[in-house]
Amino acid sequence: MNQQPKVLVIGLGLIGASFAKALKSRHAAYVYGYNRGAGVAQQAKELAVIDEVVDDLQSLPPLDCIVLGVPVLAIAPVLEQIKPALSGLTLLTDVGSVKGEVVTIVQQTLGELPACFVPGHPIAGAEKSGLAAANETLFDDHMHIITPLASSSAAAIELVTQLWQACGADVISMSVEKHDEVLAATSHLPHLLAFSLVDTLSRESENSEIFKYAAGGFRDFSRIAASDPTMWHDIFLTNQSALLAVLRRFQADLSQLEQAVEQGDGAYLKQVFTQAKQSRDHFSDLLAARKKKSQ
Amino acid sequence: MNQQPKVLVIGLGLIGASFAKALKSRHAAYVYGYNRGAGVAQQAKELAVIDEVVDDLQSLPPLDCIVLGVPVLAIAPVLEQIKPALSGLTLLTDVGSVKGEVVTIVQQTLGELPACFVPGHPIAGAEKSGLAAANETLFDDHMHIITPLASSSAAAIELVTQLWQACGADVISMSVEKHDEVLAATSHLPHLLAFSLVDTLSRESENSEIFKYAAGGFRDFSRIAASDPTMWHDIFLTNQSALLAVLRRFQADLSQLEQAVEQGDGAYLKQVFTQAKQSRDHFSDLLAARKKKSQ
Numbered sequence: 001m002n003q004q005p006k007v008l009v010i011g012l013g014l015i016g017a018s019f020a021k022a023l024k025s026r027h028a029a030y031v032y033g034y035n036r037g038a039g040v041a042q043q044a045k046e047l048a049v050i051d052e053v054v055d056d057l058q059s060l061p062p063l064d065c066i067v068l069g070v071p072v073l074a075i076a077p078v079l080e081q082i083k084p085a086l087s088g089l090t091l092l093t094d095v096g097s098v099k100g101e102v103v104t105i106v107q108q109t110l111g112e113l114p115a116c117f118v119p120g121h122p123i124a125g126a127e128k129s130g131l132a133a134a135n136e137t138l139f140d141d142h143m144h145i146i147t148p149l150a151s152s153s154a155a156a157i158e159l160v161t162q163l164w165q166a167c168g169a170d171v172i173s174m175s176v177e178k179h180d181e182v183l184a185a186t187s188h189l190p191h192l193l194a195f196s197l198v199d200t201l202s203r204e205s206e207n208s209e210i211f212k213y214a215a216g217g218f219r220d221f222s223r224i225a226a227s228d229p230t231m232w233h234d235i236f237l238t239n240q241s242a243l244l245a246v247l248r249r250f251q252a253d254l255s256q257l258e259q260a261v262e263q264g265d266g267a268y269l270k271q272v273f274t275q276a277k278q279s280r281d282h283f284s285d286l287l288a289a290r291k292k293k294s295q
Numbered sequence: 296m297n298q299q300p301k302v303l304v305i306g307l308g309l310i311g312a313s314f315a316k317a318l319k320s321r322h323a324a325y326v327y328g329y330n331r332g333a334g335v336a337q338q339a340k341e342l343a344v345i346d347e348v349v350d351d352l353q354s355l356p357p358l359d360c361i362v363l364g365v366p367v368l369a370i371a372p373v374l375e376q377i378k379p380a381l382s383g384l385t386l387l388t389d390v391g392s393v394k395g396e397v398v399t400i401v402q403q404t405l406g407e408l409p410a411c412f413v414p415g416h417p418i419a420g421a422e423k424s425g426l427a428a429a430n431e432t433l434f435d436d437h438m439h440i441i442t443p444l445a446s447s448s449a450a451a452i453e454l455v456t457q458l459w460q461a462c463g464a465d466v467i468s469m470s471v472e473k474h475d476e477v478l479a480a481t482s483h484l485p486h487l488l489a490f491s492l493v494d495t496l497s498r499e500s501e502n503s504e505i506f507k508y509a510a511g512g513f514r515d516f517s518r519i520a521a522s523d524p525t526m527w528h529d530i531f532l533t534n535q536s537a538l539l540a541v542l543r544r545f546q547a548d549l550s551q552l553e554q555a556v557e558q559g560d561g562a563y564l565k566q567v568f569t570q571a572k573q574s575r576d577h578f579s580d581l582l583a584a585r586k587k588k589s590q
Contacts (some may be wrong), residue, residue, distance in 0.1 A: 123508065143508065172508075185496055186509040190516040193488055196552050198571040200545045204480055211578040213418065213438065214481040219582070221485040221516060226575045229568035236556050236564060247553055250495045251546070257491050258542055261531050269531060273524035276493040280521045283506040287514070 005064040005090075005159065008032040008054060010078055012044050014126060015095045016069025017134035019167060021049040025136045028166035032061065040131055049134050057081040065159060068094035072101055073234045079109040089116045091159040097121060097183060097231075099147045099176045101238035115153040118160045120146045121179065122169060129228060140168035147176045184242035189250060191232055192243070194225040300359040300385075300454065303327040303349060305373055307339050309421060310390045311364025312429035314462060316344045320431045323461035327356065335426055344429050352376040360454060363389040367396055368529045374404040384411045386454040392416060392478060392526075394442045394471045396533035410448040413455045415441045416474065417464060424523060435463035442471045479537035484545060486527055487538070489520040 007029040009020045016033075023029040025048075033050035034057060035041045041053040054060065058081055066082060066089060068075055075094065086092060092114065096102045099119045107113055124142040126133055144164040148157050161171045174182075201218075204210050214222075236243060260268040302324040304315045311328075318324040320343075328345035329352060330336045336348040349355060353376055361377060361384060363370055370389065381387060387409065391397045394414045402408055419437040421428055439459040443452050456466045469477075496513075499505050509517075531538060555563040 145508070182505060182508045185499055185505055186513045190492060190513050192552060192556075193492065193549070194516065195568050195571045196549045197485060197488065197545065198574050199552075199567050200541070200548045201480055202570060202574040203544070203548070204541070210477060210480055211574065211581060213440070213477045214578060218481045218485050218578075221489065221519065222575045222578060224516065225568075225571045226579070227572075229565055229572055232568055233561055233564045237559055237561055240556055240559070244553065244557060246495070246499070247556075249498070250492065251549070251553075253495045253498070254488070254491045254546070257487060257494075258539065258546070261487075261535055261542075262539060264532055264535070266528055266532055269528045270524055272494050273490050273527055275497060276490045276520045277522070277524055279493050279497040279506065280517045283509060283514075283517060284521070286506060 004028070004030045005163070006030050006032070006062065007065045007067060007163065008034060008060065008063050009050070009067045009069050010034045010057070010082075011036075011069030011071075011074075012040050012049065012131050012134075013069060014129045014131075014133050014138075015122060015124075016067065017044060017049050017131045018124075018136065018138040019067060019069070019095070019122070020044070021047075021134050021136040022139060022167035023163065024048065024051060026166055028163065029065075032063070035131075044131055044134075047131070047134070049131065058084070060085045063089060065089060065091040065093070065163065068092070068096075071231055071234055072096040072098055072105070072238050075102060075105050076109045079106065083110065086110070086114055086116065090153075091156045091163075092117045093120045093146075093156075093160050095120060095122055097187070097235050098239040099179045103149065103176055113149055113151040115151055116156045118146055118148050118152045118156045119176065120144060120160060120164070121183070122164070124169075137168065139164070142169055144169035144171050145179055146171060146173050147179050148173060149176070180239050180242045181246075184239055185246045188235055188239055188243050189246050191224055191227060192236065192247065193250075194221055194223075195232070198222050198225040299323070299325045300458070301325050301327070301357065302360045302362065302458065303329060303355065303358050304345070304362045304364050305329045305352070305377075306331075306364030306366075306369075307335055307344065307426050307429075308364060309424045309426075309428050309433075310417060310419075311362065312339060312344050312426045313419075313431065313433040314362065314364070314390070314417070315339070316342075316429050316431040317434060317462035318458065319343065319346060321461055324360075324458065327358070330426075339426055339429075342426070342429070344426065353379070355380045358384060360384060360386040360388070360458065363387070363391075366526055366529055367391040367393055367400070367533050370397060370400050371404045374401065378405065381405070381409055381411065384409075385448075386451045386458075387412045388415045388441075388451075388455050390415060390417055392482070392530050393534040394474045398444065398471055408444055408446040410446055411451045413441055413443050413447045413451045414471065415439060415455060415459070416478070417459070419464075432463065434459070437464055439464035439466050440474055441466060441468050442474050443468060444471070475534050475537045476541075479534055480541045483530055483534055483538050484541050486519055486522065487531065487542065488545075489516055489518075490527070493517050493520040 012035040034054040122144045307330040329349040417439045
């Protein structure tokens with residue numbers, strides 16, 4: 001494609017704004033931005049995150065691609081408004097942490113799955129949220145998972161791949177079901193456990209006195225419990241079945257560890273801990289390799 | 296005390312060696328070092344971690360203080376060897392993560408709790424272990440918890456306080472029981488959950504393929520699962536009852552969350568996540584205040 005594609009990002013939070021800024025700063029697209037309420041998109045233009053503000057979703061300029069950067073449960077009302085523009089698009093995509101529910105929402109709202117639609121999920125994030133935290137290097141060396149559907153056109157898959165690669169991401173393709181299972185295990189469950197642990201400890205002492213004594217182990221663990229409660233509420237409820245399945249396997253494994261501690265079964269503990277350390281070290285090697293590859 | 300106290304550190308791992316190096320570099324003590332096997336203590340002298348090597352625990356120079364820097368389950372055989380020297384000491388202390396079991400071991404091995412004995416536990420650590428990771432600033436702005444016993448002399452409590460303060464630590468006193476409960480909740484349980492989560496995920500896919508897709512949430516969570524399996528085996532088995540108590544409260548809270556996800560009870564999820572975020576933010580404030588105080 002010799003001409004820059006025209007991309008509209010709807011929702012200029014951390015992910016949407018970082019994607020917009022990465023595309024614009026690398027000259028990979030001409031980037032329009034829309035955000036609910038007038039101020040945010042205007043500010044995004046002043047910060048050079050986007051090229052041009054879109055004020056009204058029902059009166060759009062000619063576009064190649066629309067990226068839905070809003071939370072999963074906010075997608076339906078946005079789709080209602082942009083419906084007339086969809087037939088002119090090469091690509092409609094999103095950045096939600098759950099894919100099955102997004103596909104259901106698109107199907108229900110539009111009455112079909114359009115050929116331009118390819119669901120996506122960048123495996124990246126940061127502690128801060130919002131436009132102010134936008135970072136054009138957020139996706140460098142990170143995976144972007146796409147979950148093409150039977151209805152997705154080749155042109156849509158090609159454009160989504162091209163745009164995210166331009167932002168520095170490794171684009172990986174898998175089924176919707178596999179995505180939701182893998183993310184339930186590697187992201188949603190850890191967050192649920194972190195929220196739950198901090199909750200348990202808060203109950204331990206009414207005045208949070210216990211936190212005074214908390215050290216490194218707890219600090220690492222609880223960092224992710226500072227994430228946005230509303231976003232996680234949406235994720236847990238929309239990836240319910242995959243999350244419950246892996247949560248129950250975790251609970252069963254934890255009960256076995258509990259029994260081993262109770263019975264003083266040191267051999268079992270050592271075996272599990274050694275296996276866990278090996279897996280963690282293997283994971284560290286993978287991370288290091290991914291980083292090195294990009295240097 | 297005008298004259299420098301003479302301190303022997305037995306066990307020159309991360310904690311023992313960092314304590315020795317901090318004392319020596321701040322001229323707060325004349326530091327002897329002992330480690331099983333000849334090479335380590337000699338290397339510690341060459342690295343200026345200690346002033347002088349001790350080769351034989353049964354033939355010690357005149358000392359004011361002995362610090363047991365060995366794992367909890369290695370304390371008994373060391374005590375057997377240093378028994379003759381204890382009557383000349385002002386202070387005998389340790390650095391174990393569990394205090395009840397250490398008191399039991401001292402009582403059983405010596406047949407009494409000597410007046411010089413004050414148990415202690417520095418709330419500090421690092422990802423790396425061993426002499427090579429020794430860091431004289433490891434305890435700056437960190438808590439050192441002491442758990443004085445009814446049998447502990449005023450002179451012993453004064454010396455342990457003075458030495459750890461010289462290493463930059465805030466010295467805090469609490470009962471053995473409270474220490475073991477607080478640490479079970481804030482350190483031992485998070486480590487058990489991290490080991491258990493990594494274990495569950497390893498079982499999910501035989502070739503660890505799942506780790507390829509793991510992102511930030513999992514990275515923070517699993518970092519602590521890279522800790523030394525033997526040390527944690529000892530900790531879990533020696534702090535069994537406090538750990539099991541808080542683990543069971545956690546399991547009950549987690550089951551409530553599981554039910555809420557299953558029933559789509561968004562209000563309950565939001566309430567727990569918001570409370571967890573507030574507690575975590577409160578904890579971050581505490582950490583920031585502790586850091587600021589020391590600047």
